[in-house]
Amino acid sequence: MTVLPYLVAAYLLLVGALGLATSRNLIHAVGCLTVCQSSTYVLLLAVGYRRGGTAPVHSDLAPGSRPLVDPVVQALCLTDVVVGATVTALLLALVIQVGKRHGTVVPDELSGLRG
Numbered sequence: 828m829t830v831l832p833y834l835v836a837a838y839l840l841l842v843g844a845l846g847l848a849t850s851r852n853l854i855h856a857v858g859c860l861t862v863c864q865s866s867t868y869v870l871l872l873a874v875g876y877r878r879g880g881t882a883p884v885h886s887d888l889a890p891g892s893r894p895l896v897d898p899v900v901q902a903l904c905l906t907d908v909v910v911g912a913t914v915t916a917l918l919l920a921l922v923i924q925v926g927k928r929h930g931t932v933v934p935d936e937l938s939g940l941r942g
Contacts (some may be wrong), residue, residue, distance in 0.1 A: 832872070832873030835866075837866070838841075838866075840866040843860065843861075843864075846862065847863065849888065850934075852932055853922045853925065853926075853934060854919070857919055861915050863882055864914075864915075865911075868904055868907060868908065871900055871903055872900075873894065874900060875901060875904070877894050877895075877896050878892065879894055880893070880894045880895055880896040881894070881912060882895075882896060882898075883898055
């Protein structure tokens with residue numbers, strides 16, 4: 828196993844975090860958060876990868892003849908995609924409401940939210 832998927836996951840996380848830290852628009856911030864979330868997909872798939880592995884379904888292969896891929900990691904990745912899409916949709920709905928009520932989606936101009 829190479830370290831390339833782990834480096835890609837770290838790169839996506841850093842790029843998303845940098846964009847989130849320097850964002851001047853709430854929609855851009857949600858997009859950067861989605862990029863950070865995509866790094867977890869790459870990380871989960873890298874952890875669950877087995878070279879030469881087959882799907883763990885019942886077949887005519889003899890037990891122990893080939894390595895099997897862990898289906899739990901694939902289920903976690905699918906769950907991560909669903910949760911990420913739900914969170915993104917919720918955050919974008921909140922940004923729309925902020926834009927309607929305050930007339931802007933720039934965080935520095937949202938004076939009504941200051942404490």
